[in-house]
Amino acid sequence: MISKSLLPWVKRCLFLLALLPLSxxxxxxxxxxxxxxxxxxxxxxxxxxxLVILLLTLTVTPLHRxxxxxxxxxxxxxxxxxxxxxASLHVLAYxxxxxxxxxxxxxxxxxxxxxxxxGFLAFICTIPLAVTSTDGMMRRxxxxxxxxxxxxxxxxxLAVLHYLWLVKQDISQPLGYTLILAGLLFFRLxxxxxxxx
Amino acid sequence: xxxxxIQKTTYGREEKLTSYRDITSYNNFYEFGTSKxxxxxxxxxxxxxxxxxAVEGEVLxxxxxxxxxxxKLAPLEERIYRMRCVEGWSMVIPWVGIPLASLxxxxxxxxxxxxxxxISAADDATMPGVRAPILDWPYREALRLDEARHPLTILAxxxxxxxxxxxxxxxxxxxxxxxxxxKGGKSIVRIRxxxxxxxxxxxxxxxxxxxxxxxxxxxVDHPRWSQASERRIGTGLFTKRIATQMFNGYAEQVGxxxxxxxxxxxx
Numbered sequence: 001m002i003s004k005s006l007l008p009w010v011k012r013c014l015f016l017l018a019l020l021p022l023s024x025x026x027x028x029x030x031x032x033x034x035x036x037x038x039x040x041x042x043x044x045x046x047x048x049x050x051l052v053i054l055l056l057t058l059t060v061t062p063l064h065r066x067x068x069x070x071x072x073x074x075x076x077x078x079x080x081x082x083x084x085x086x087a088s089l090h091v092l093a094y095x096x097x098x099x100x101x102x103x104x105x106x107x108x109x110x111x112x113x114x115x116x117x118x119g120f121l122a123f124i125c126t127i128p129l130a131v132t133s134t135d136g137m138m139r140r141x142x143x144x145x146x147x148x149x150x151x152x153x154x155x156x157x158l159a160v161l162h163y164l165w166l167v168k169q170d171i172s173q174p175l176g177y178t179l180i181l182a183g184l185l186f187f188r189l190x191x192x193x194x195x196x197x
Numbered sequence: 198x199x200x201x202x203i204q205k206t207t208y209g210r211e212e213k214l215t216s217y218r219d220i221t222s223y224n225n226f227y228e229f230g231t232s233k234x235x236x237x238x239x240x241x242x243x244x245x246x247x248x249x250x251a252v253e254g255e256v257l258x259x260x261x262x263x264x265x266x267x268x269k270l271a272p273l274e275e276r277i278y279r280m281r282c283v284e285g286w287s288m289v290i291p292w293v294g295i296p297l298a299s300l301x302x303x304x305x306x307x308x309x310x311x312x313x314x315x316i317s318a319a320d321d322a323t324m325p326g327v328r329a330p331i332l333d334w335p336y337r338e339a340l341r342l343d344e345a346r347h348p349l350t351i352l353a354x355x356x357x358x359x360x361x362x363x364x365x366x367x368x369x370x371x372x373x374x375x376x377x378x379x380k381g382g383k384s385i386v387r388i389r390x391x392x393x394x395x396x397x398x399x400x401x402x403x404x405x406x407x408x409x410x411x412x413x414x415x416x417v418d419h420p421r422w423s424q425a426s427e428r429r430i431g432t433g434l435f436t437k438r439i440a441t442q443m444f445n446g447y448a449e450q451v452g453x454x455x456x457x458x459x460x461x462x463x464x
Contacts (some may be wrong), residue, residue, distance in 0.1 A: 037286060038231070
């Protein structure tokens with residue numbers, strides 16, 4: 001159990017924690033430690049953190065049902081927004097650093113290559129979620145808000161597919177994320193079925 | 198350790214060299230791990246001396262060649278070549294090596310010899326990647342005999358005037374500059390002359406993605422990414438990609454090897 005006065009501090013800590021991956025990129029960039037292929041490094045790092053934060057967001061629901069951990073749910077919105085933030089940086093790195101706004105090449109890349117396409121679709125889906133994340137939008141949308149925000153499951157599936165399809169041969173890393181996602185989805189399905197009985 | 202008596206050549210004089218640090222820290226050498234950093238981290242325990250290469254198959258004079266003998270087959274030459282990886286990045290590397298043709302001449306291929314297969318080391322005690330079933334070990338690559346005899350094709354023993362470090366394929370590797378980097382088998386232990394086109398490791402792993410020829414070709418895309426442009430390693434975070442050249446810029450020298458072939462089909 002966390003007392004109400006502590007909660008704002010937990011939120012501030014989480015905010016700073018979630019900025020660490022970005023700060024690390026700046027630090028490595030300024031000290032010339034991004035390696036031989038810095039563009040690839042930035043793309044991989046921002047993409048990986050978007051996925052990690054997305055999976056953390058999905059872990060909140062199972063955990064907040066643990067007695068005394070209900071406060072976790074107040075952190076979910078911030079996590080979701082940070083996921084969108086890192087996904088945006090990932091897309092920005094791709095469009096700017098990798099392709100220098102050469103839109104014809106970018107559009108061709110999206111149209112011709114399935115792993116780019118699913119990644120792009122996942123990103124597009126995060127935008128309405130970020131836009132409707134405010135209290136006001138939650139009130140206005142009412143019941144539909146929850147329906148809309150179940151898009152997060154589609155985003156997660158597209159994101160791991162994006163990772164699985166992009167690696168050349170060794171799929172052990174994306175497979176790890178896929179298994180974690182499968183576990184999180186299984187938990188929800190299991191609960192849903194149990195509640196019906 | 199430095200290599201002695203290296204003849205300078207004019208190849209690639211106009212190119213800006215990729216740094217030694219980048220060439221030796223960003224490698225695809227799955228026998229030492231599948232990330233780009235692992236080969237440099239894990240190659241330290243790999244023993245490259247003594248080393249012998251078995252040269253066999255359709256030849257009149259099969260041989261077991263030690264490194265000393267290999268180095269005496271022809272004068273060591275510095276060859277500055279562009280290296281284009283199938284993943285869309287490239288480097289400029291000052292290799293030190295000998296023409297593969299000098300080895301071919303030594304063993305005298307029979308009339309049946311049409312292809313040469315290169316088999317890499319696969320020692321699970323010192324190559325941790327070999328313990329994972331990522332690829333069908335040992336790594337195999339192959340060339341058509343006329344490609345292998347081409348004067349641009351070399352067996353590299355060093356880079357930047359030094360003996361090859363483990364992560365770059367010590368003590369001896371193949372370099373075929375107009376083909377994607379994966380054609381250059383590393384740490385070669387066996388060279389076989391054969392009549393039929395061999396199945397290479399990457400063809401076995403994904404035949405729709407990696408063909409036998411693997412000539413650098415900006416007009417034929419890899420199924421999962423474009424091959425029209427490449428990122429030159431070492432040019433920093435804010436530098437554009439450069440256009441990929443046909444046969445990696447060696448079209449004038451090697452184009453005639455493929456006259457009449459459909460390069461979309463024979464990718």
